Amino acid sequence: MTVVLSERKKQILKAVVVNYTNTAEPVGSRTVTRVYRMGLSSATIRNEMADLEEMGYLAQPHTSAGRVPSQLGYRYYVDYLMEKDGLSMDEEQALTSSLSTEKMREIEQIIINSARVLSAATNQTSLIMGPQFxxxxxxxxxxxxxxxxxxxxxxxxxxxxxxxxxxxxxxxxxxxxxxxxxxxxxxxxxxxxxxxxxxxxxxxxxxxxxxxxxxxxxxxxxxxxxxxxERQIRVFLGGTTNILNQPEFKDVDKIRRMLNLFEQEPLLFKILEDTSSENDFVIKIGDENECEDIKECALITGTYKIRDKTLGTVGVLGPTRMDYSRVISIMRLLVDHLNMSLSS
Amino acid sequence: MTVVLSERKKQILKAVVVNYTNTAEPVGSRTVTRVYRMGLSSATIRNEMADLEEMGYLAQPHTSAGRVPSQLGYRYYVDYLMEKDGLSMDEEQALTSSLSTEKMREIEQIIINSARVLSAATNQTSLIMGPQFxxxxxxxxxxxxxxxxxxxxxxxxxxxxxxxxxxxxxxxxxxxxxxxxxxxxxxxxxxxxxxxxxxxxxxxxxxxxxxxxxxxxxxxxxxxxxxxxERQIRVFLGGTTNILNQPEFKDVDKIRRMLNLFEQEPLLFKILEDTSSENDFVIKIGDENECEDIKECALITGTYKIRDKTLGTVGVLGPTRMDYSRVISIMRLLVDHLNMSLSS
DNA sequence: TCTTAGCACTCGAACTTTTAGAGTGCTAAG
DNA sequence: CTTAGCACTCTAAAAGTTCGAGTGCTAAGA
CATH class of the missing domain: 3.30.390.60 (Heat-inducible transcription repressor hrca homolog; domain 3)
Known part of the structure; x- marks a missing residue:
């Protein structure tokens, strides 16, 4: 299924994804040459980008705009191009310290705090499923x-x-x-x-x-x-208002649908349950998600355990334009911490 | 302090408040004559409205628009003009039955459910302060x-x-x-x-x-x-997304500020605590509210008790354009119910 | 065969102009 | 004191304009 891309195409695709993730603006051929100078003129990039569009990895909002990664483009990026560690040492330390602030003993307190930290660090909305009674x-x-x-x-x-x-x-x-x-x-x-x-x-x-x-x-x-x-397991949310900062949610109607979803715990539970895999993080992009309401979003999930027994799911929800690498690094850190502090 | 208004002015003020509450559109003199026919021409109404504006009860968004109640206008309406019972028998029954659905025994469950019912019935955001540990x-x-x-x-x-x-x-x-x-x-x-x-x-x-x-x-x-x-007492929210349906909150920035407020429990607690009076409902309109963030809103609060001991506060928060009469009727019903079911 | 300079073309965002209509205030007559 | 009539005001929406980023294509160069 996977078409082989030339090294140059990979680089260009990656450049587009990274740039779009940062700016939320369609990326033009000139921008690519300027920022990621690779000794090629914009015209060449243009040709390559046209190819990538035809192959389905990029898309154009309208004829005379730059390119934007398509869902397939993100998928390719996540699977083959992404840097594995998107977190600087400094950030990592800051995060660790804000996680282990106090000797919190209550399980619920730990989880609420985790949700807060996770959303603050990622600037996205975080969902954490509590231990299943x-x-x-x-x-x-x-x-x-x-x-x-x-x-x-x-x-x-x-x-x-x-x-x-x-x-x-x-x-x-x-x-x-x-x-x-x-x-x-x-x-x-x-x-x-x-x-x-x-x-x-x-x-x-x-x-x-x-x-x-x-x-x-x-x-x-x-x-x-x-x-x-307890049929409805509790799902703890953090940073629900973060989506308001995302330019893809400047439409009041989208906001309404999203916030509505956040108020319906059973739905959130279903979303988390559908995706969870025991051992590694799962990234669902766009309509890879079952739930109708988040087909414009990306969802990253992982699980945490107490003494090797899977207890619950951690998730981050945001627009498909998301810094996947960074978010995953943060989640990895968080889950490790969670495993540790819950096992004692 | 209170200036005496002629009977006719009262009627007109009331008409403007009621109409504006329903439509969220500035009310013109013709509308008043058409809907609340009182045997006067629009020109006469116009004169009266000009008077009311000068006295501070009405305001004009711009020169060639209808009138809108000012904060003072709402205050006068609430104090002297409002019908006391804004709830039909049918609604009352429906409400009662949705409150007493099940034999809920958990105190927290009762309160969460109350917050939900209250926000659904009023189409506003409800706040309920839990019993103070x-x-x-x-x-x-x-x-x-x-x-x-x-x-x-x-x-x-x-x-x-x-x-x-x-x-x-x-x-x-x-x-x-x-x-x-x-x-x-x-x-x-x-x-x-x-x-x-x-x-x-x-x-x-x-x-x-x-x-x-x-x-x-x-x-x-x-x-x-x-x-x-337990220094931070829990505040339970219902219908936080209801403000999205209010036309006065079609601006994303206002929404953000509001939702942000909702995430900060200590602030909510302060808001509820500031206003509560032991025995009757309190209506705070516009900048009668201490809190900066809700100076464009109206807040209605009341308290509930267990065996004559005041336990917590119930509040409804919405735009100043609110059906005060209806909301208060609903709250009265709810508080009575709460008093009852918590005392057993 | 691949790359690139050059150029005409496209399209949306932002800005300006136009139009329509709701509503007002004022005047003068009833 | 009330009201018909009219000129005037102001906004929201529609229509029109401008600007520039970005494209695709062509033809020349490596």
Whole structure:
């Protein structure tokens, strides 16, 4: 499929992509000769560019304008031409230090902060999918009596989720009775992922317990509601207003569509889930994206882990005219940091 | 201070406000005669409008355009002319039902949903300040041993906040010892608001306990971090993209400033706090607002309570051209609902 | 065969001019 | 005090103009 390009064509294509990424203006043949002097006249460049256009790597907004990379052009650039490290030492250090500011312990805090840093560093919008509660393994359940008629159910997973819920207990339970129920539940559920705790399993447990105690109906509500409630995994956004700085979004209507999308968590989740690959970063350019609303954008995604278990996805969303090299470098740094600070 | 307006001037002012609220177009004298026929010719209306302009209630975008209410005009309308109930029975019912969809128990869920409903019903941006953790009263603290070296500290307030934190316990504590520490803490702290739990109090407690047990340093971290961490109270937003539909925000630059504001929680908090009054709704029009960024907007705020204790603030933010009557009716409904569902 | 200077041509962005109509203020008569 | 009538104003939209960056093509040179 991939047509072989002459070395000169590659250089020109790269020049166009880089220049367009910086300026957001169509790139003319003279600009190419001026900025990336390669001992050729503009006329020659012109001929080459005409070729590249015919091959589909460049496009012209109108007859008498410079060239702009097409989607295919970006794809070629990303696959074969891009420099691998788009980050200076200085930037790298600055970034590292802004990531490891404090001993943040809360998982949610870490992620919110990461989203912020990522969007600030890339000048794009960042999306981070929080750890998936459903995929976590059940660790233990506890019931704390609060007063006469109420108790606190606490549910803990291996990835550090702690969910709690106040429940009404219609009848009073003695400490011993409670203990009994709790240890029974722990024994049955230990090690299962939340996904695996199906309604039918819950019902089975209920039947078992009801024989002995008719009281704990409410206790199961935590389990059941956890299942429902967390169906929508949380997606954390950073720098949603950054798209306003991109010249390709100077149209209020586009802005509206974009911001609307940002408000719909399930859609964002789907976007991130569709693209994620376990091991490396994925770049989706233009209509390589499934989602209709971001077919004019590029999306770069990667995953982060806790102790080799894939937990969530990190993404950067921006116009196709994006500094791919730089963004990927930043994301790599961030993901490494995330892996580290979540594993402790 | 308030100049007395003739009945006719009041009617005309009201007509201009209502019409402008609906159309967002300057209102001409002919429009007034046509739509609100009051047996007068446009020339007469014109004279009256010229008077109203001189008095400062109306303004003209340019010489040959219709009139637009000035800030003072809105103020007069809101204070003296506005219909009190801007909501039809049907709408009221629809609203009530969308508020009480499910038996939502989580306080945060209730508020998020409220923000969504409020913004959808008003077509404006809604802000709801969550219950202030700091103002809540300490109810009880518990420590759950998780395994050999770790425990879960749970802190519960009278307004239903439950905060938890996993702590490392350097030395193993027996159940009895733990029990002793916990009941000591509960006894000392019960009934204090989180505000009142100062660092010095904590230190005093520490000193007391250290005499007996040198272990629980970590347990205090929950308390201390709770104090710091929650300094920024959460503000929940709904319908941030609604401002994009307002013609007064067709300028990308204004949009940017506005959305930027929305991303800065501390500012939002300040805006809500500045305006809140315990008992009734407050309407701030234009530069009656402290905050520079919303001097072109109108902000309506009210408070909600749990059992007569003021918990937080609800706000609606939009252009000064707003259907005040309708928005207030909706907010009244919402606040009542909120008071009810939070008190159970 | 590849490169390049030269030139006519194209097209959009920015600026200016024109036009149409909504709305005003003023005057004089009812 | 009200109103018909009219000249006047001002904007938004349409139409027209200018300017320059950039192209494609041709023909001459390496």
């Amino acid at each position: 459903k995929k976590s393994a059940f660790r233990q359940i506890r019931i704390l009596p609060l007063d006469e008629s109420r108790g606190l159910v606490v549910l803990i997973t291996d990835t550090g989720f702690i969910k709690n819920k106040v429940i009404d207990m219609k009848q009073h339970l003695s400490q011993a009775e409670l203990q009994q129920v709790v240890s029974y539940l722990n024994q049955k559920l230990y090690g299962l992922t939340i996904d695996q705790v199906t309604t039918s399993l819950i019902n089975e447990l209920k039947r078992d317990l009801f024989r002995r105690l008719e009281i704990l109906e409410q206790a199961f509500i935590l389990l059941e509601e956890s299942l429902k409630e | 700091k103002k809540s009263a300490f109810r009880q603290i518990r420590i759950l041993p998780l395994d050999e070296s770790r425990g879960l500290v749970v802190l519960i307030t009278d307004t239903g906040f439950i905060k938890n934190k996993v702590i490392d316990m350097k030395q193993h504590l027996s159940q009895a010892e733990l029990q002793q520490v916990v009941s000591y803490l509960n006894q000392k702290l019960y009934g204090l608001t989180i505000d009142q739990v100062t660092t010095s109090l904590i230190n005093e407690l520490k000193r007391d306990l250290f005499r007996r047990l040198e272990i629980l340093e970590q347990a205090f971290i929950l308390l201390e971090e709770s104090l710091k961490e």
